[in-house]
Amino acid sequence: xxxxxxxxxxxxxxxxxxxxxxxxxxxxxxxxxxxxxxxxxxxxxxxxxxxxxxxxxxxxxxxxxxxxxxxxxxxxxxxxxxxxxxxxxxxxxxxxxxxxxxxxxxxxxxxxxxxxxxxxxxxxxxxxxxxxxxxxxxxxxxxxxxxxxxxxxxxxxxxxxxxxxxxxxxxxxxxxxxxxxxxxxxxxxxxxxxxxxxxxxxxxxxxxxxxxxxxxxxxxxxxxxxxxxxxxxxxxxxxxxxxxxxxxxxx
Amino acid sequence: xxxxxxxxxxxxxxxxxxxxxxxxxxxxxxxxxxxxxxxxxxxxxxxxxxxxxxxxxxxxxxxxxxxxxxxxxxxxxxxxxxxxxxxxxxxxxxxxxxxxxxxxxxxxxxxxxxxxxxxxxxxxxxxxxxxxxxxxxxxxxxxxxxxxxxxxxxxxxxxxxxxxxxxxxxxxxxxxxxxxxxxxxxxxxxxxxxxxxxxxxxxxxxxxxxxxxxxxxxxxxxxxxxxxxxxxxxxxxxxxxxxxxxxxxxxxxxxxxxxxxxxxxxxxxxxxxxxxxxxxxxxxxxxxxxxxxxxxxxxxxxxxxxxxxxxxxxxx
Amino acid sequence: xxxxxxxxxxxxxxxxxxxxxxxxxxxxxxxxxxxxxxxxxxxxxxxxxxxxxxxxxxxxxxxxxxxxxxxxxxxxxxxxxxxxxxxxxxxxxxxxxxxxxxxxxxxxxxxxxxxxxxxxxxxxxxxxxxxxxxxxxxxxxxxxxxxxxxxxxxxxxxxxxxxxxxxxxxxxxxxxxxxxxxxxxxxxxxxxxxxxxxxxxxxxxxxxxxxxxxxxxxxxxxxxxxxxxxxxxxxxxxxxxxxxxxxxxxxxxxxxxxxxxxxxxxxxxxxxxxxxxxxxxxxxxxxx
Numbered sequence: 001x002x003x004x005x006x007x008x009x010x011x012x013x014x015x016x017x018x019x020x021x022x023x024x025x026x027x028x029x030x031x032x033x034x035x036x037x038x039x040x041x042x043x044x045x046x047x048x049x050x051x052x053x054x055x056x057x058x059x060x061x062x063x064x065x066x067x068x069x070x071x072x073x074x075x076x077x078x079x080x081x082x083x084x085x086x087x088x089x090x091x092x093x094x095x096x097x098x099x100x101x102x103x104x105x106x107x108x109x110x111x112x113x114x115x116x117x118x119x120x121x122x123x124x125x126x127x128x129x130x131x132x133x134x135x136x137x138x139x140x141x142x143x144x145x146x147x148x149x150x151x152x153x154x155x156x157x158x159x160x161x162x163x164x165x166x167x168x169x170x171x172x173x174x175x176x177x178x179x180x181x182x183x184x185x186x187x188x189x190x191x192x193x194x195x196x197x198x199x200x201x202x203x204x205x206x207x208x209x210x211x212x213x214x215x216x217x218x219x220x221x222x223x224x225x226x227x228x229x230x231x232x233x234x235x236x237x238x239x240x241x242x243x244x245x246x247x248x249x250x251x
Numbered sequence: 252x253x254x255x256x257x258x259x260x261x262x263x264x265x266x267x268x269x270x271x272x273x274x275x276x277x278x279x280x281x282x283x284x285x286x287x288x289x290x291x292x293x294x295x296x297x298x299x300x301x302x303x304x305x306x307x308x309x310x311x312x313x314x315x316x317x318x319x320x321x322x323x324x325x326x327x328x329x330x331x332x333x334x335x336x337x338x339x340x341x342x343x344x345x346x347x348x349x350x351x352x353x354x355x356x357x358x359x360x361x362x363x364x365x366x367x368x369x370x371x372x373x374x375x376x377x378x379x380x381x382x383x384x385x386x387x388x389x390x391x392x393x394x395x396x397x398x399x400x401x402x403x404x405x406x407x408x409x410x411x412x413x414x415x416x417x418x419x420x421x422x423x424x425x426x427x428x429x430x431x432x433x434x435x436x437x438x439x440x441x442x443x444x445x446x447x448x449x450x451x452x453x454x455x456x457x458x459x460x461x462x463x464x465x466x467x468x469x470x471x472x473x474x475x476x477x478x479x480x481x482x483x484x485x486x487x488x489x490x491x492x493x494x495x496x497x498x499x500x501x502x503x504x505x506x507x508x509x510x511x512x513x514x515x516x517x518x519x520x521x522x523x524x525x526x527x528x529x530x531x532x533x534x535x536x537x538x539x540x541x542x543x544x545x546x547x548x549x550x551x552x553x554x555x556x557x558x559x560x561x562x563x564x565x566x567x
Numbered sequence: 568x569x570x571x572x573x574x575x576x577x578x579x580x581x582x583x584x585x586x587x588x589x590x591x592x593x594x595x596x597x598x599x600x601x602x603x604x605x606x607x608x609x610x611x612x613x614x615x616x617x618x619x620x621x622x623x624x625x626x627x628x629x630x631x632x633x634x635x636x637x638x639x640x641x642x643x644x645x646x647x648x649x650x651x652x653x654x655x656x657x658x659x660x661x662x663x664x665x666x667x668x669x670x671x672x673x674x675x676x677x678x679x680x681x682x683x684x685x686x687x688x689x690x691x692x693x694x695x696x697x698x699x700x701x702x703x704x705x706x707x708x709x710x711x712x713x714x715x716x717x718x719x720x721x722x723x724x725x726x727x728x729x730x731x732x733x734x735x736x737x738x739x740x741x742x743x744x745x746x747x748x749x750x751x752x753x754x755x756x757x758x759x760x761x762x763x764x765x766x767x768x769x770x771x772x773x774x775x776x777x778x779x780x781x782x783x784x785x786x787x788x789x790x791x792x793x794x795x796x797x798x799x800x801x802x803x804x805x806x807x808x809x810x811x812x813x814x815x816x817x818x819x820x821x822x823x824x825x826x827x828x829x830x831x832x833x834x835x836x837x838x839x840x841x842x843x844x845x846x847x848x849x850x851x852x853x854x855x
Binding site: 297349353357483526530 | 595599601649652653657658659660662663664666667668669670671673674675677678785789792796828830831834835837838841842845
């Protein structure tokens with residue numbers, strides 16, 4: 001059974017169709033890249049899956065159960081975790097306390113001790129062990145991104161939606177982040193990755209979905225997507241696409 | 252972090268007040284206990300959850316009238332007080348569901364207006380409440396001294412209950428959830444917190460014992476009228492007390508209540524005509540010079556949210 | 568005819584309500600501060616008109632200018648000196664701060680003027696005239712027209728003048744405005760001053776209609792709240808729509824339910840609005 005299924009999902013805001021009739025099936029164990037130019041509707045799609053918005057049309061199923069219409073906290077308890085483009089920690093709490101929150105409320109830890117253990121495990125996994133008692137506001141940006149990942153892990157998620165997790169990181173930090181994401185995937189978490197950096201998408205993902213103006217315009221393996229006409233047109237415009245096509249037929 | 256033993260000793264000392272003091276001191280003690288109930292209750296929705304509630308007067312007045320009407324119908328005093336707690340809690344639950352989705356100023360105004368609406372309704376419903384002419388409570392057949400002791404210990408019991416409630420919330424799941432909600436409500440939903448549930452719990456708890464305090468107050472003063480028990484000052488003073496002591500701490504509201512009472516008595520006895528202005532000046536001074544309250548001065552470094560992680564000798 | 572009269576009464580009252588509220592709305596919309604002092608500013612404006620008339624024979628309608636100027640100065644100083652320090656602080660802080668300041672102002676007025684209700688008995692009142700079967704209380708009508716003129720002037724100020732555009736810019740994006748060279752602190756103080764000015768001016772106009780006492784200040788504040796929530800925050804038109812709507816609702820309510828319930832009606836309306844549509848009739852805007 002597929003892990004996550006979107007069927008004809010649309011979202012309309014006022015007059016704007018932010019997501020337009022998207023079908024998507026995610027199987028367990030995949031690392032799927034979700035790409036598209038700015039404003040393509042990627043974050044809106046994530047918000048729809050996590051329950052922040054209700055779809056105007058279409059259904060979303062997780063593990064065979066309908067989740068569209070459920071509240072965000074209910075969906076997170078079912079095993080859907082997400083990180084934010086602009087990190088959202090609890091600034092006045094320590095790293096440990098930050099991670100204990102999802103361990104307690106999403107993963108349902110029965111006691112403070114259990115929550116602490118689960119939190120510590122996630123913190124160690126993300127390499128934040130030495131900063132467990134620092135306030136979240138005292139971390140660097142890279143540290144805060146790791147904190148977001150630790151919080152997601154502490155939720156014992158089945159699927160993790162990463163929204164531009166690499167924004168603001170330098171190349172060294174990005175390489176570390178890639179390693180961490182691979183490690184998380186090896187633990188059995190299915191990953192959906194919204195990314196602008198092609199290098200990340202090409203190396204990590206086994207499948208790529210391309211959105212443009214809210215609609216899915218292409219889907220497939222990384223190699224095929226990069227050469228896909230519609231994708232090139234969406235990113236680089238008509239003239240480039242035509243020039244490229246001419247070069248291909250001449251070359 | 253609260254040490255249990257000194258607090259228990261302090262409570263015992265206060266409870267022994269009737270042995271050492273006269274009626275005036277007992278009256279002050281009763282007022283202190285009442286203020287402690289109001290401040291601690293507000294702290295749960297305003298300090299822990301971070302929702303600026305001005306509904307305290309609504310709960311207090313509702314409790315006062317519930318208690319008074321029931322006592323007038325022959326219900327024994329303690330039962331009337333208990334019923335007042337439940338009515339106030341129920342009201343908080345229903346209104347909470349209606350207004351807790353509002354943010355910031357809108358929530359503040361909505362909570363403030365609750366008392367105004369209740370005041371108007373109470374004033375109009377003359378057959379039940381005596382309307383603008385007020386309501387008398389049945390006389391208690393007891394000596395003045397015995398009554399003073401009765402109300403002192405009753406109000407003190409309520410204050411201790413409020414302390415226990417505050418402490419349990421702070422160290423439990425509810426307190427943890429409220430801290431998260433206060434710091435980042437959207438992220439809280441994302442980590443599995445049912446924010447509507449916890450906010451409503453906080454609002455209900457902020458009204459439960461305040462209702463009882465209102466009913467006790469009514470029994471204590473024997474006569475109530477709407478502008479007296481629904482006064483907006485009943486909503487403002489607990490906030491000032493908590494700001495004075497330190498919001499979001501367990502003992503802060505109690506310390507603040509004591510400090511506020513002392514200041515209030517001094518001003519009432521010496522500067523009656525300008526007591527409102529002095530309160531105003533205190534507020535302004537507090538905001539500019541003591542923004543984290545007395546406890547904020549003591550606890551220079553914020554050590555995070557969860558008291559249970561701060562046991563002595565704990566290393567992580 | 569009967570209903571037309573009620574409607575007219577409501578509109579006249581409503582125009583005054585709009586004037587009371589528009590300054591409050593401006594401060595709330597631009598500084599995100601709910602100015603609890605607003606009601607007391609209105610009362611202060613009434614007192615200025617009263618004493619101006621009693622001691623110097625200045626007609627209250629002319630006092631509008633004096634009251635406006637004095638209150639502008641007071642508002643500017645209060646904002647620049649005190650409120651500016653907590654701009655950006657949580658809602659609770661600014662609310663409690665302005666509440667504390669209001670306690671001080673109100674207590675001072677009580678001490679200075681006592682709680683006794685005063686009225687301005689103008690020597691040559693305009694009286695009433697009857698046109699087409701409708702009774703027109705001329706003093707109220709003139710007051711309302713002056714109130715509308717003032718509101719209109721404020722609208723022009725915001726739309727056309729340099730300072731008006733600066734105010735709108737600050738509301739839209741404080742940091743961007745600062746980068747463009749706008750002195751944000753000064754603009755905040757000016758905005759607050761304008762809010763106080765409108766309150767004082769409204770107070771002067773109201774002095775011939777309502778009795779004057781510091782005890783009234785919370786009622787004016789309450790009216791300002793309701794108008795803002797009813798009409799929608801962040802636009803002059805919102806304050807006007809809200810004010811007129813409130814005036815008409817109260818006018819009809821007084822006839823249908825009873826005049827003593829005017830305030831109750833207003834507050835119940837407020838609660839219902841807050842629960843279902845806090846952004847009001849015109850929705851929340853930004854003075855653009």
